[in-house]
Amino acid sequence: MTEPTASSPPRDPARLHAEFDAVWGNPKGWRALSVVNHTSVARRFMATGVVFFLIAGLLGMLLRAQLAQPGRGFMGAAAYNQAFTMHGTMMMFLFAVPIQQGLAAYLLPKMLGARDLVFPRLGAFGYWCYLFGGIIFTSSLLLDMAPDAGWFMYTPLSSNTYSPGKGADFWLLGITFIEIATMAAAIDITVSILRARAAGMGLHQLPVFAWSMLITSLMVIVGFPPLILGSILLELERSAGWAFFDPTRGGDPLLWQHLFWLFGHPEVYIIFLPAAGVVSTLVPVFARRPLVGYPWVVVSMIGTGFISFGLWVHHMFAVGIPALSQAFFAMASMLVAIPTGIQLFAWIATLWAGRPVWSVPMLWIAGFLVIFVAGGLTGVMLAFVPFNWQVHDTHFVVAHFHYVLIGGMLFPLIGGIYYWLPHFSGRMPSERLAKTGFWLTFAGFNGTFLVMHWTGLLGMPRRVYTYDAGMGWDLPNLVSSVFSFVMAFGIATLLLDLALHWRHGRKAPLNPWNADTLEWASGTPPVPYNFASLPHITTRHPLWEAPELPETIAAGQHALPHAAHGRRETLGVDPVSGRVREVIHLPGNSWWPLVAGALLALLCLALLLKLYLPAVAVALAAVAVLLRWSWENGAHPSAVAGEARDLPPDLKLHSRTFDGPGLWGMGLTMLADAALYASLLFGWLYLWTVVPGGQAPAESPLGTWPLAAVTLLFVTGLWTLRRAVRRLRAGSDAGLQTHLWCATGLGVAGCAGLLWVWAHAALQPTLRAHDAVLSFTLLFLLLHGALASVLAALQALRMHLGHVGLSAPYEPGVVALLWQFCTFASALAWVLMALLPMAFGAPP
């Protein structure tokens, strides 16, 4: 085919900027809260992440102050427990993941040659959830209600019996709320990388940072749902008395550990891989040559992502699992070091083969290499079961994971911040302050945590608020504490440098490091629309091979060089080849994300205060707002008036096709949903197998056929919807509305069937874990069936009003994906919860 995005004649850059700024520019004052542009939202993400980092860091300092000497009374046990729980939780959930997603959200569209992420409003919504959730969670410290059961919240310590206050509820509800932001950002980033790139940029030409974020985001989509499920189940146990983890009622505390670490181990790599992407971006620039072994680095990152899901039990070596099963996880834990090692060798080879220039970002990368290698090696040591038993829950483990997380994430992140600082602000940092900050942090970090390995080997357990003198722990603890303050001074110097550079830093040139990637063509600081025209890219090193790109882009000499039509547009491409498929029409500023986020915050507060009736009302209001928000998308008349005149030949707006970003977003949402549902089914089978006497009764309380009937209703609804989509594809909208109403009716009937099953099953979720799992499954199916029915009804209404039809056939296919999930979920529930017990259940 021919390329529909050919070059355009040059235009006056100033006039072009004015034209784009009218469409993409950010409003000022209180209306700035409605901004959805990725640059602004990502900056907010990063700034908020830094604030949470400082709070969590201060908590860490308090911990070290307490442990500096034996028998200190600076903190009591209760305050210490709260401090280490909040320190770990905030660092993991409120800093490490969000700040890297923020960095990715800021950089990726610019690196990929796009004008924004594909779901800007979802990104803004995610930010508000993150901010409000973070504030609610952190406020527990001020209210003296902070969780104190450790960042992994093991039951029964986190159950009502041993954590009767609201601390655990703050953790479960607050973190689940914040995870909405993480999931939203992961879906947004994945679809953006796959579908919104420069024309011609194939998968094999993606910047390595984009690869790292693609893999990380898919890991988040599959890895976070087990924890979300576990948190919901534990909160249900705490607030409604349902039995999931209580062994006296057929539950099992180890089920929580499995669900937590199914998330928790991939989380380590979710934190590391983006940082590895930063390293793979910076090393070639400062080595002044392409990355050695690009395909190997990509393969290694994919391999790391997958293998990291096979390690979760290595956190549970001390719980009594048979030796052979432990050995499976021990082997996998050693294996995962191999792909990481390959990346390490690629970086060293790049430096070896290049002509390295040593500057501040490279100092942090060098620090990363030293610290992360040490952390990786102690990780391999911990993969050995006998050694793991020996140092389990000691300070050795604390030292190990700080080496991995601070070395593997914080050092590359700070290197990246220094590298992209001229891009953020248009100014350069002070080299003297930056180097001082690095050396203080590097020395302080190693002084704190290297010594902590010995403290652990001497037997000091983690999570004890004090210790007796004369156990050999006095000196190493004092050294660790003193150096932790050195590290704090290093971070303070760094922050001072960042603060001063905004005013006193010298102006940065356009591409100060002579980098190869496209973000440096979007201006320092960047314009809100990134690129006035979208270039055709067929290389991994666009600015090395075409240094004139910044000028030709600004002069509008590439694709889509107009904004007079008033739409925010970027190119939609084939995920593999980069061939242009359509023009993605991006939504503009909106209050809906803020309103929806605020309502969910209210819901979180109502649940915390156990105000369940108001919580139901707020939840309904939030659903109404989200549906109202969805109503404006796609082919809404206010969005797409007069598009035909402005589009390049052969291209349509995505809402006029069958394959826009929303379809991919829904597909990934269903993938996350499937991961959550698979975790639930794992829980069902786990309790059945592991709990003594936990075998399900042969005669399921759900009956044999009612769930089959519900499944049949959902299958028929799905078939009706699919038939409508097929007809649209064939160019006919005859009977489309009838099909959509039919699907709605079938969905409502399916939901009524589920309610009937629930009413007749006489389940007792507060007495038996099996009944609790069955009840939750029915609730899960009911919520999905109800949502599928409502969305089908809205499609019928949109069809009636002309927003969906032959000219805008996109949306029914998106809704059909949800129906597909409902059908599979219902069928699986029938097979596993009604049929399987007939074959293998306990006889009456």
Place this chain on the structure above:
Amino acid sequence: MTPHTDAAGPGPDRATGLADHAWHLVLGLTLWFVWFCVTYGGVAVACAVAPPLSALGPVNWLNATVLLLAATCASAFGCAAWVSARAARRVPADAAGAGRRFIARSASALYATAALSTALVALPAVLLTPCT
């Protein structure tokens, strides 16, 4: 208009079939994870339902099943790696085929990773008693 050849357009190529499809980048290790969960879960269920006699040591029906399944899966992953490597060689060595060649080569390496991971993870079944 600038003519633009679609480097990896829709539809399978006659020389490589579907062997250079992007799904191969995730298929091998996804199946590896399925194998991993089936093996771990299967051993747990077998130990709960019909544990082999511990006096038999590692020579018992459960370890034999684990090793047999692992050998089958590792062989299948090895074959897939070979097919992908062969597909990579058949893609024309020009700029237009670069994307497909990259996918096929990467898929080959990832299938080989799955094969190696399967073999190594199952290896302890040669030495260890399963249910103690």
